[in-house]
Amino acid sequence: MKQGKISPNSKTSHRYEDPFKRVFRFFLGNPLKTSAQNKESLGFILGLPILAVDALSSIAYASEEILLGLSILGTSYFSFSVPIAFAIVILIVTLVVSYMQTVTAYPNGGGAYTVSRDHLGSKWALVAASSLLIDYVLTVAVSVAAGVRAIISAFPLFAHSATYISILIISVLTWINLRGIRESAVFVSFPVYAFILFMFLLSVSGVFIGIATPTIASHMEGVDDPVLNFAALLVILRAFAGGYSNDGC
Template sequence: MLIGSPIPTSRSEHERLTKFKALAVLSSDAISSVAYATEAILATLIVAGSINLGLTLPISFAIVLLLAIVALSYRQTIPAYPNGGGSYIVAKDNLGTLPGLVAAASLMIDYVLTVSVSVSAGVQALATLFPALSSTFTIVSIDVALVLFIMLVNLRGVRESGSIFAIPTYIFIGSALLLIIVGALKSFFIQHNPVIGHFQYVATTEPLSIFLILRSFAAGCAAMTGTEAISNGIPAFKKPEARNAATTLTWMAVILGTLFIGTTVLAMSYHIEANPAGNPTVIGQIAQQVFTG
């Protein structure tokens, strides 16, 4: 009743995804990280004092450069592995079984963390909009319910999950683009009035070092989580599978890079800082400044 009857192999081709739906299914984990990647960098750099928060932008550009390199690498992998070219099979074929297993184990941990962090970030965003939801019990309860819902939708099948996930994914992309466009217009062409004209002073608790910068870079690389999902899911695409997968991967990389850099630029322009309590979120503070500030 919940997950439906098994699909015969003869019908499997009819369950495959168009590029439009595949972007929603296979890129949602990567694109959703826009909601918290900039915040992760800010939260890490703040220990070196507010004076160093300006490093967030160059760190973000470095991450986008890495994203471009990884996306290009996976584009090369797609035609070479038309049945799915994820990290496991590529590492196993080229480096051996042990490196392949290490890659597979890393991906398992990565996907678990992606689901938990992305869902938590989404609920924190709701709590920013509706403060009545900000209690720990309420947030955790909604988190668990959403994880169970996502699990059931995916168990129903790829095409069904594509139809369901397409709506929130494209609403998020559209909302984020609207936020960036309006925020940029107000920031660079219309005089805006942020709450503060500069970052609030925060005392240094740890000196700025190359290790702290690298830690901030690593935290911001949450923006790249799930980049390999499209390369791994080539068989889920309609024919021609490899070409459609490569096109979708390019769309994903461009959208992700644009939203990530746009969010970071607005955070710098509006002097947004990460809240240690996690609420309101950085993207929530940006939205408040852009649309009501």
């Protein structure tokens, strides 16, 4: 009788699978075939959270950075936060238009490295890619730190465990992303849409409270010293830079 080969997909083969591969498969899921990658495409509902989470999360602390920068000059300068916010919106719109042009020119995908390589050369493409890597690391660090600080402000009991909470959050996010883009999109979609809803409610309630609350006029005394005026301008620009850099741009 001719002995047949054991199929790789048989139960016998799965029973004697390498323990390391079993653990790997349990935590990260089954490997995805190249032919099945098209099925992993995301629609608008899942695509928005996974692509916009960076900019949305930055909203939580970008405004704080603007006010912290202006606080050096005193609370009377908080009124500059509104024109600074409008300036940031203009820059974000410019960035969106630039992205739209890039998508039109590179319908099959073109990131910073590809676009820079085609127009500026390999050297500047490597600079762009390196900048993105640094940006990704700093985005995780700043976002997690800001989130943990918000948690501690609500629950001061965990103040001494801030480092461990940060490590736990980064570990969970890393694991979810290693599971695949669809799994990470499903995981992120719930807090992202909840954040959008709460930010909308906060904005609406803030408008009504602002209308109902009498405004106290603040008085800023003019200074004739050109050095002090220049220093104030630098502080305002620093507040603008802090708000823009923390706004996911």
